[in-house]
Amino acid sequence: MLELKNLGKDYTIKRNSVFQPKNRLVAVDHINIRLKKNSTLGLVGESGCGKSTLGRLICRLEEPSRGEIYLDGQAIHNLKGTSLRRIRRKFQPVFQDPYGSLNPRLTVYRTLEEPLRLHDKPNNKNEINNLLEMVGLGNEVMGRYPHQLSGGQRQRLGLARALAVGPELIIADEPVSSLDVSIQAQILNLFLDLQERLHLSMIFISHDLRVVGQLADEVAVMYLGRIMELAPANEIFSNAKHPYTQALLEALPKLKPGRGRLRSILKGELPSPVNPAPGCRFYSRCKYAGKECLDYENELFSIDVKHIVACCKWHQLQQNRKYIC
Numbered sequence: 392m393l394e395l396k397n398l399g400k401d402y403t404i405k406r407n408s409v410f411q412p413k414n415r416l417v418a419v420d421h422i423n424i425r426l427k428k429n430s431t432l433g434l435v436g437e438s439g440c441g442k443s444t445l446g447r448l449i450c451r452l453e454e455p456s457r458g459e460i461y462l463d464g465q466a467i468h469n470l471k472g473t474s475l476r477r478i479r480r481k482f483q484p485v486f487q488d489p490y491g492s493l494n495p496r497l498t499v500y501r502t503l504e505e506p507l508r509l510h511d512k513p514n515n516k517n518e519i520n521n522l523l524e525m526v527g528l529g530n531e532v533m534g535r536y537p538h539q540l541s542g543g544q545r546q547r548l549g550l551a552r553a554l555a556v557g558p559e560l561i562i563a564d565e566p567v568s569s570l571d572v573s574i575q576a577q578i579l580n581l582f583l584d585l586q587e588r589l590h591l592s593m594i595f596i597s598h599d600l601r602v603v604g605q606l607a608d609e610v611a612v613m614y615l616g617r618i619m620e621l622a623p624a625n626e627i628f629s630n631a632k633h634p635y636t637q638a639l640l641e642a643l644p645k646l647k648p649g650r651g652r653l654r655s656i657l658k659g660e661l662p663s664p665v666n667p668a669p670g671c672r673f674y675s676r677c678k679y680a681g682k683e684c685l686d687y688e689n690e691l692f693s694i695d696v697k698h699i700v701a702c703c704k705w706h707q708l709q710q711n712r713k714y715i716c
């Protein structure tokens with residue numbers, strides 16, 4: 392249903408003086424992903440690795456610097472104006488902070504009526520009731536404003552608004568990160584339930600591998616703008632090949648569920664994405680790094696049809712049994 396080919400996004404960063412060369416921040420690079428209908432791809436990685444940028448590119452909230460995006464075989468990376476608006480109903484974003492993405496001056500009723508009206512869909516009270524019921528909200532909230540709702544209720548409203556236009560693909564960017572753990576579980580179950588009931592495809596972004604593991608069919612592990620490993624979720628947990636994925640897995644028990652950033656689990660800071668050095672992106676923090684990694688660019692190695700790893704040493708490391716997986 393969704394195919395990304397060599398997708399990339401750069402930002403130009405201000406230089407300190409006119410004599411300095413322009414700085415290129417590579418937020419997302421060489422992204423190749425295929426998402427099947429009715430399945431969920433989990434996107435996981437440290438803060439700043441480019442997850443949200445990738446989400447915004449897919450939603451066409453941002454222009455890609457290079458690469459292509461296909462939805463049901465149709466190229467959408469270069470759509471503009473009315474054709475972009477028409478295709479937008481097929482994919483809808485859900486954000487981490489529903490407070491920030493909901494209009495504080497609109498009641499629940501108006502929040503849901505607006506997208507229905509904009510997309511020429513029936514927008515009577517019945518439709519709005521149905522939407523509220525779908526996300527587990529009672530109709531007593533209809534007249535309330537976002538600030539009169541709890542965090543969980545706001546996230547349910549964000550989801551209802553995304554569902555209003557009947558999308559085929561939901562791009563959820565850290566939708567449970569700002570919620571209490573008990574509420575997180577409820578919202579994750581709601582996502583699972585809706586995906587099954589409405590046959591949705593989903594890209595679920597989180598910095599927490601365990602959250603992603605609960606509902607993703609496949610997991611893509613990102614590091615510094617690139618995908619390091621892509622595999623079915625159970626493969627990622629039981630048979631990870633990339634040293635970075637393994638580091639994330641090793642660190643899991645040290646993190647409280649759903650809390651904290653992954654920034655501190657690996658030695659050293661995530662390197663700057665500004666003018667990245669050639670070679671493997673993970674070089675500076677990889678305990679297995681060798682000089683061949685400096686020549687590695689972006690070759691992806693297939694472990695099997697569904698399992699891809701971006702590490703030029705994976706085979707050698709596997710043979711040396713240095714891996715713990």
Ligand SMILES: Nc1ncnc2c1ncn2[C@@H]1O[C@H](COP(=O)(O)OP(=O)(O)OP(=O)(O)O)[C@@H](O)[C@H]1O
Binds near residue numbers: 402436443
């Ligand atoms: N509009 C922008 N202008 C310049 N740089 C940007 C912009 N948006 C994002 N970036 C940079 O792109 C990189 C990726 O950012 P992004 O927000 O996609 O990461 P993320 O993985 O979503 O992080 P987090 O987990 O903290 O949400 C970061 O280095 C960020 O500073």
Ligand SMILES: [Mg+2]
Binds near residue numbers: 442443444564
């Ligand atoms: Mg983000």
